[in-house]
Amino acid sequence: MKNKYVLIILASTILGILIGNMIRDYNRRDSIFTDKGNLAKKEVKLITKNIKELRREREVLEEELSELKDKYEDVEKIKEVNTLKRDLSYTDVEGSGISLSIDAQNEEIGNIANFVDYNKILVNIVNELKLNGAEFISINGQRINQYSPIVLAGSHINVNLVPIAPPYEIKCVGDKEKLSKYIKKGSVYLKSIQDNYPIKVGSKVLDTIVINKMNVPNKLKYIEGE
Missing domain, CATH: 1.20.5 (Single alpha-helices involved in coiled-coils or other helix-helix interfaces)
Known part of the structure; x- marks a missing residue:
């Protein structure tokens, strides 16, 4: 128990x-x-x-x-x-490019404005420069844009309504390589005007060119986009 x-x-x-x-x-x-x-x-x-x-x-x-x-x-x-x-040429531009000089072959030739304008020589040169690399162009200090008139006014040529006289100095800023080739290979058009008219054409390739803005009022007030 x-x-x-x-x-x-x-x-x-x-x-x-x-x-x-x-x-x-x-x-x-x-x-x-x-x-x-x-x-x-x-x-x-x-x-x-x-x-x-x-x-x-x-x-x-x-x-x-x-x-x-x-x-x-x-x-x-x-x-x-x-x-x-x-x-539209409202500002100055600077860059490399070329300079062309269009003048009479000698003093006896006198004023070349008439046949330069009649044959649209300046207009043709401007267009050719644009095709060969020029972006900005001036003639005797007058900036060229798409609205710039180049016309004969009496015994002289007007650019942007401003009279200019020979020698006609054309400056352009743009693609230096293309512009240099344009000068070195020789332009058929520049050669032809020298062969057919009593004018001479000089050219220079420049590292620095200053093209001033348009110095007359631009009458374009409105730009309409597409």
Whole structure:
């Protein structure tokens, strides 16, 4: 009987120990799950905060990008206006190019304006220079653009309504290589006018040429785009 009682006490003790261990394990696991849940909540909060910060940064960057685009568009518009002003001869230009001189062969020939104008010699030379790399051209200091008249007025030629007299000095700025080839290989047209008329043509290749802006008011007020 005594042994049976001892066994019951021993079994109860062991069972108590086992139950205690189970309870501790359960509490530990519950604590682990609770810790993991809290950690997950913290991570969610941190991620949410980071997302909000990233959104704010994106909004700031988008605003900066919009400002930069506006500035870029303004710069492009300014470039377009400056290019237009340059092409219409409202600004001075400088660069490499060539200079041509058209004059009478000698003083006995006298005024060459009549046959120069009648045969459109200056107009033809200007057109030929454009085909051979000239971008900006002047005749006796008068800047040439697409609206420049070159016409005879009495005994002299007018360029941009301004009278000019021989020798006719034509300066052009543009593609130096093409213009140099034009001079070196020899222009058929320049040769022909020297063969057929009492005029001489001189030429020089220059590293620096300054062509001043048009010095008379341009009557063009509006430019209509297509």
